[in-house]
Amino acid sequence: MLRILHGLPGLFAVVFLATLAVTGSILALAPALDRAGAVVPPAGDVSVAQMAGRVVSNYPGTEQIVRDLSGQVVVYYSRDGQAGANRVNPVTGERLGAYQPSAFFVWIRDLHRSFLLDTPGRMVAGISAALMLLICLSGMVLLARRSGGWRALMRPLAGTGSKRVHAEIARLAVLGLLLSALTGSFLSAQRFGLLPEVSDPGPGFPAKVSGGQPRPVDQLQALSEVDLNDLRELVFPYPDDPQDVYSLTTTGGSGFVDQATGELLQFQPRSTGSVVQQWIMRLHTGEGLWWLGLILGVAALGVPALSVTGAIIWWQRRRSSVQVQDNVTVAEADVVVLVGSEAGATWGFTRALQTELTKAGFRVHCAEMNALAHSYPRAAMLFVLTSTYGDGDAPASARQFMTRLRDFRAGSALKYAVLGFGDRQFPNFCQFALEADEALAGKGLSRIQPVELIDRCSAARFSEWGDRLGTAIGTPLSLSHDPVPPRTFRLELAQRVDYGLAVQAPTSILRFRLADAGQGWRSWFFRARRHSLPAFEAGDLLGILPPQEGQDARFYSLASSASEGVFEICVRKQPGGLCSGYLHGLKPGDSVEAFIRQNPGFRPATGTVPVILIGAGAGIGPLTGFIRKNTARNPMYLYWGGRSANSDFLYQPELGHYLKDRRLTGLSTAFSRSDERAYVQDRLRQDERALRKLVETGAQVLVCGGRDMAAGVKQVFEEILQPLRLEVDDLRVQGRYLEDVY
Structure with missing residues (x-):
């Protein structure tokens, strides 16, 4: 409620408040200018x-x-x-100059006091001052909560982005704005007879x-x-x-x-009343207190800045807040997802989880943590996704959770998992998520997996949590949600090579370049802009925004690096695929909106250790990019599976060239629609001894492709590693078994 009282007045009256603030800042210069031109002898x-x-x-x-x-x-x-x-x-009585009130300052004063509308304008100005007073008071309370109490208001603020900037500006400007709003409201109330005017x-x-x-x-x-x-x-x-x-x-x-x-x-x-009224006027205008006028003027300039950052925060909340669709009732749900959120960002992650669980056949009920039911008669799993507010407090939608939990009756079959969102800059990182986890355990519920904490809404960590959760519940989950996508740029399709039409598996290699817009200065601007793009390597992800609004970005592994000047991806057209169908429909010259997401966890090791690359279908894209960059000719082996050597042998000419110039040491392919009907797992079994020897010498394994393929490859490698008394997890810990699966 307090956040609503703070935000709504600002949204509805932003133009009036900004006008009052800017004109007030200008008027604050007048006392200082007058003082500078005055001769003031000592008392x-x-x-x-x-x-x-x-x-x-x-x-x-x-x-x-x-x-x-x-x-x-x-x-x-x-x-x-x-x-x-x-x-x-x-001192001398001599002329300093003609006295003529500035027409500019007179006009600004009228704009400030009445918006140039006489009595109706004065009423609007008075209401705006009262709204500013409400915003200041509520903002101080919210700022104290965020900082961890009133005593912590002067401590360095934690957090990042627009919220941090908003809080920093507010902390610097709030006292000045509060004084201006309070005195302005008082004077307006006197003007319209709401308070007695002393004279x-x-x-x-x-x-x-x-x-x-x-x-x-x-x-x-x-x-x-x-x-x-x-x-x-x-x-x-x-x-x-x-x-x-x-x-x-x-x-x-x-x-x-x-x-x-x-x-x-x-x-x-x-009279005392007259003195008080005079001081209220002086505190509001800065007349006779030129230094205070300058301070108030600077504080007033915080209003436009706060309006911008506040609007950004509001928009981010709006984008992050997701309508709960396909939501079943409490009585019908076999999975319950409870959300603790202060600004709405957690709902986006919730929607991604709900969508995946619904696809897997679960009946999902999503609600605020404040809406914890007395019981969930059919539910077998309970997921809690919650942020932490300020210095370890419950967020707005979870403040009643602990109270309601006292009367909660959990069935014997109900298990739970907690995912916390927070910012490690705050001393009590994800404190409320930890408390919620302990409280649920205290009610006798069993954990599906230990509580996990995500720093700064990391989309990558959320996806990894989904992978582990899917394994724990026996249902693969592909969780993808980015609450604040990076800055996008426009790419133009420069070239495409199509494969797989004959085997009903259309797959295309798409090469994009940064879109230029015309010639002359516009072309120069875009060439300059190219240098400001984030660096990327093969294996990083290219996020493509689908043409439909409100859809999350789709990610494709890059087969190129920034030094090559192109953005190369390999895309298979999925049945009913929104983004893959969109990309396959592009013609050279068409453009897309995209952004880069770094993926440093999927890179070949540096040095001379052997690298074993394993993939299937479009997963060959980043693997080919790794081979292309292997100009040092370190040992690199590729195992890849497709459908038909005649139809979808992706990158065939390039791989042949890399074999000849020794960037690729060995190539083994398997085609499922050939006479031998082989899969990449079969080729690995055939080379079991050679692969085991490579692992013994310190080789690294990189796997890219679909989940089913990756699961099959992992099983084969467990067999290969068994004589070495090693497991795939042992290689993972050493950074020698990396996966990029979808």
């Missing part, structure tokens, strides 16, 4: 009488002298029947005036006792009227001065 150096005498000597027709809060002294005078106003030096009526005209011969103004005792820095206004008596008086207004009050005796008459001090 006690010049009295009002001395200043007035010097001014009158230069302006005999002086009618009024005003000293504003910035220290600027203005004389209003009459000369030859013409009224004038000049800024003067209070001193001023002293009544003195009943008795001496009426004697007027003295020079610099000889009047009452004015001699007032320091110039306390002056606000001095109004001169009407000429040739001995019954008139000087009207004096100071910081302490107002009264009259007898022009003949110099006596102070009817002085009325300012």
Whole structure:
């Protein structure tokens, strides 16, 4: 609820708030500029009488002298029947320049106070100030929660991205914004009668005036006792009227001065309410406090920045929040997925899990952790995916979970697994996920697998968790979700080579280049942009965005590296495949949106150790890329399986060339639709002794292709390794058995 109170006003009033902030920042310059142009003598150096005498000597027709809060002294005078106003030096009384309020600042002030709409605009400005006050207060509470308490507000903030930037700007600007919003709301409330406006009526005209011969103004005792820095206004008596008086207004009050005796008459001090109101105005405008005005102006500039980062955060939440579709009821579910999320990012991972489980035939019920049911009568598995908020607290959708868990009745067959999301920069990384795991174990539930923690919503770690979970429950899961895809770029199809049409397994080698747009400066821009692209190697992944909106990217292993200047992938057309069908329909010159995802966990070892490459179908792509880069001619062996040597022998010309120049040491192929009907596993068994010897010498094994093929290859290698008293897992630990499977 607090997050809604913080975010919704900002979204709906962003234009008004930004206008108030920018205009307020500009107006904050005015007091500083006025102060810079003013002559301000030290306190006690010049009295009002001395200043007035010097001014009158230069302006005999002086009618009024005003000293504003910035220290600027203005004389209003009459000369030859013409009224004038000049800024003067209070020490010498000499002219500094004509006094003319800036038309620009007047216009900005009207825009700030009323959006140039008079009374209706003032109402909108007042409401906007109240909304800003609400945003500041709620933001401070949220910031304290995020930091781990009020005492931790000044500690270095953890986190990354827009949320970190938003929090840092908010922490720097919030006090200034809070002061501006509070004082602005107060003044608006007074303007429209919601709060009483305090005003001193001023002293009544003195009943008795001496009426004697007027003295020079610099000889009047009452004015001699007032320091110039306390002056606000001095109004001169009407000429040739001995019954008139000087009207004096100071910081302490107002009264009259007898022009003949110099006596102070009817002085009325300012009321406490008037002083408070004056200070509220000064705190809001910075007048008389030019340094505070600059601070408030800088803080106000945080509003546009906060609006941008806030909008980005809102959009990320919107993109990350996934509608729960195909959701069965609690009574029907055999799998339950509970979600703990503060900003919505965890729901995207949940949707990916739900989709895969539903494909596997499970009936899945997804809900917030706050909606934990009393029991799940048919469920055999419970998955909890949760983030941690701030310094180890439960996220918004899980704050009632622990309370509801007390009354939860788990069936004897129900098992669970917890996946935590967090950021290792925070001291209590994934603390709530760990607490939820322990709490579920305390209810007597058995773990499907130990709790796992994911740092910064890593899509790769989520996919790996899915692989392990699939093995644990006996159902392969291919989990793919990237909550914040990297920056995309446009690729143009430069060349394609098609295979497999005769055996109903269309497979294409697609070579893309960065799309150029025209000639001249546009072409130069795109050539320059090419150098800013992330580096990539064969084995890294090219994420392709399908043409349909809302679909997750599909990833294809790259067969090329950045130094080659092309993005090469090998794609088999899958029946009903959304992205593979899209790619197979491309013609040279067509373009796609794509991005690079590094995959450093699938690389051939450096040095002279032998490398055994094993693949089937389109899995040959990155393996060919590894061979192409083997310019050092280290021992490299390829085992690959296809359907027909005549139809889908992928990369046949290139592999023949690599054999001749010794980048490829040995090639063994197997074709399932040939007379021998062989698979790649058969070729491995045939070379069992040679492979075992290579492993003994430290060889590395890289497997790329479908899951079924990879499972078969693993089984064969378990047999090959048995005489060596080794297992595939032993090689995995040593980084000598790597897989890239799909």
